[in-house]
Amino acid sequence: MEMQEANQRSEVSPNQTIYINNLNEKVKLDELKKSLTAVFSQFGKILEVLAFKTLKHKGQAWVVFDNSASASTAIAKMNDFPFYDKNMRIQFAKTKSDVVSKADGRFVPREKRKRHEEKGGKKKKDQHHDSTQTGMAINSAYVGLYGAAPPLSQVPYLGGAKPNLPEAPAPPNNILFVQNLPHETAPMMLQNMFSQYLGFKEVRMIETKPGIAFVEFADEMQSTVAMQGLQGYKIQQNQMLITYAKK
């Protein structure tokens, strides 16, 4: 048969880690990881988020889920999604993540399979560029993220006029925060979309802040279902970005 070369061109076999590139390189690592966690935790439990600032790895990140179905859904829903003014490109990662191998019991220390990082001479590189403790199996990724770093204090993030992201993940909430709406979006339109989900209570918009809305549900299970159903939904040119509102 000759149908076996179809899916091995630039494709990688499905697995529980997604590889993201075309990320905005101006965003600081710590914030980037938090925002990725905020956006991707709706697809399932996240074991780890990795990003590096070296030349070879800027603008890229790995998000490790605890199962590959979550990773598939994340790719389907979020590939090409606008994030810090650039569209994320998402694929399955090429190789298995260490956290996963460790859980498997198949982890082989890095020095064994590859030795890089040992060029002669001692270069003094910063050996702890804020990799927030996203290490262990966090039941909710934001716990580790929040626990580590003090709540910001640094400038927003881009000089731009249209923030389209929270600076940190919010825990599940019955109230949703909707961003990236066309400025002329009417509350009624959102109500029509969200009221098809069980538990819908109301839509709130603020005239002085166009482009965003708060949508309240009776409980967070119900708000989560609506979020998953409508995430990335396109209104005219804009893809809605839905996260949990901050408490």
Add this chain to the structure above:
DNA sequence: AGCACA
């Protein structure tokens, strides 16, 4: 553009 495990 660039697939790692700080």
